[in-house]
Amino acid sequence: MKITFQKGKTVNLLKKIKSYPRLGVVLLAFVAFVALGLPDGLLGVGWPSIRNSFSIPLDAIGMLLTASVAGYMASSFMSGVMLSRLGVGKVLALSCFLTGLALIGYTLVPQWWMMVLLGIVAGLGAGAIDAGLNTYVAAHFGEGLMQWLHASWGVGITIGPIIMTLGLSSLETWRFGYWVVGGFQIALAIGFTLTLPMWNQGHVRFPAHENAQPEKKLTDYQTPLSETLRKPCVWLSVLLFFLYVGAESSLGTWTYTLLTESRGVDKTLAGFFAGSYWFTFTIGRILAGLVAHRVGINKLVLGGLTGALLGAGLLIWNPAEIANVIAVGLIGISIAPIFPAMMSGTRIRVGDKYAANTIGLQMAATGFGTAVIPSTMGVLARHISLEVIPVYLLAVYVSLLGVYLLAIRPERAPSKGKVQPLAQIDSGK
Known part of the structure; x- marks a missing residue:
């Protein structure tokens, strides 16, 4: 039959x-x-x-x-x-x-x-x-x-x-x-x-036309790592994750020490907000997931960095004890969507051909950033003052913003040799 x-x-x-x-x-x-x-x-x-x-x-x-x-x-x-x-x-x-x-x-x-x-x-x-x-x-x-x-x-x-x-x-x-x-x-x-x-x-994406070939996925490419390392846009993308994760881990590492030893915040209150720093990430990312498709990757990252800069500025200003708590909370919920948004935008910045290798390099950079930036912050705090921590944090966020704007320039965002519009990526097309 x-x-x-x-x-x-x-x-x-x-x-x-x-x-x-x-x-x-x-x-x-x-x-x-x-x-x-x-x-x-x-x-x-x-x-x-x-x-x-x-x-x-x-x-x-x-x-x-x-x-x-x-x-x-x-x-x-x-x-x-x-x-x-x-x-x-x-x-x-x-x-x-x-x-x-x-x-x-x-x-x-x-x-x-x-x-x-x-x-x-x-x-x-x-x-x-x-x-x-x-x-x-x-x-x-x-x-x-x-x-x-x-x-x-x-x-x-x-x-x-x-x-x-x-x-x-x-x-x-x-x-x-x-x-x-x-x-x-x-x-x-x-x-x-x-x-x-x-x-x-299980996830071959079928094309709109029945006679066309299924779309090639990021994991289907076998691009040599040496070829990927020769792309300037790849190194910019890697630098983004070095800076971001370094800043993320720095605040988590030094918040309690800054608030208690330099600002005189009650240890119980400081411990509560320092300990809930990662919890704000969870809340921030849940909320971001609800609007990510409509807002788009660039707005999530740039909006998050804007909030982080404001929070770091408030932490430097320190007009009152409660301002410290507000600043830490603002930074935490602002930067929460940045990492996953930048990860999703990898293919936009470097192109599908280099995306898989680049994501691995980006994850390697997170380990390096976690080790270098908080450690450097600690050395400066010991030799200068704990008050250098929010200043350093602001400098890292400013650097991250500059590198991100450079990385998303159209000529640095080839997708299979062509620029693929952000809206098209967000819609899964």
């Missing part, structure tokens, strides 16, 4: 078939972003107990952070190559499994140097997951979903301290937190493995 379809009906049927895995992949992506934030929330609460277990000094945490950042940057840098050779699904599955083993390994090793080495492994896994997910979402989904997925990271980094606190209070061990999160990562790796066909084949 032979079944025939008209050409137009066949294309429509294939579109419907291809759309079925979409919900499953979206849900798994949300879970994966939560999982990315979980380990980041464990270390701060667990560190006093960890250092007592290994009998190491307070500042030894720098060794673990450096090792993790090194692994993160290395895997992010090479993510474009890995994605083109293995596919998104396999990269995510292997990376989650690697991260899970490293986190559980933290609880089993008898020596501190072994935990530091495992930090490299955990960083390798986290960098590949982060870059892989961001590349996939930028290729297949809209700006609104990108905002909400990154809000899920805020959920993870909020839950992480709760898990660690539960282990310390109920079981009197920091290892419980890493057991739970490590096991969750391995379960997520199994989820990625079981859904490999969805990640690798």
Whole structure:
């Protein structure tokens, strides 16, 4: 028995078939972003107990952070190559499994140097997951979903301290937190493995004309990394993420110290607002996801930077104690949509051919920015004054604005050799 379809009906049927895995992949992506934030929330609460277990000094945490950042940057840098050779699904599955083993390994090793080495492994896994997910979402989904997925990271980094606190209070061990999160990562790796066909084949976008070829996705390109590194627009895009994440982590790192040691703000009040800094990210990104499609990428970024500049200016001015709280809150909710918006706009700035490699480079730059900018801020604060912190922060935001305006100039935004209008990108066309 032979079944025939008209050409137009066949294309429509294939579109419907291809759309079925979409919900499953979206849900798994949300879970994966939560999982990315979980380990980041464990270390701060667990560190006093960890250092007592290994009998190491307070500042030894720098060794673990450096090792993790090194692994993160290395895997992010090479993510474009890995994605083109293995596919998104396999990269995510292997990376989650690697991260899970490293986190559980933290609880089993008898020596501190072994935990530091495992930090490299955990960083390798986290960098590949982060870059892989961001590349996939930028290729297949809209700006609104990108905002909400990154809000899920805020959920993870909020839950992480709760898990660690539960282990310390109920079981009197920091290892419980890493057991739970490590096991969750391995379960997520199994989820990625079981859904490999969805990640690798489930999102081919069909063209408007039935005889045309399906549109090529960002993850389908196999552009040599050396070719990508020769593009000036790529380096501008990388610089954006170095500056942004450096500023983001700087405020999170130094807010409490600035408010309590230099401004005389009550420690309880300062701790509440410093601790809720990441929570404002979650709220900001949820709200941005509601309007991202209508507002567009450029307006989200430029509007966020405007709010950040105003907040930094208010923090420098410091007319009253309450102004500090307002400034920190304004900066937090303003910059929340910038990272996912710039990530979605990668293909606009550098073109589809170079986007996958560039996203990996951008994620590597986040690790470098996290290490360099807050550290430099700390050195200046020690030698000059803590009041240099908001001034430095304002300078970074001004630099970020300048680089962004340079990066979005039309001649620097080739998409397959041509400039693709922003409205067209936002609408998924």
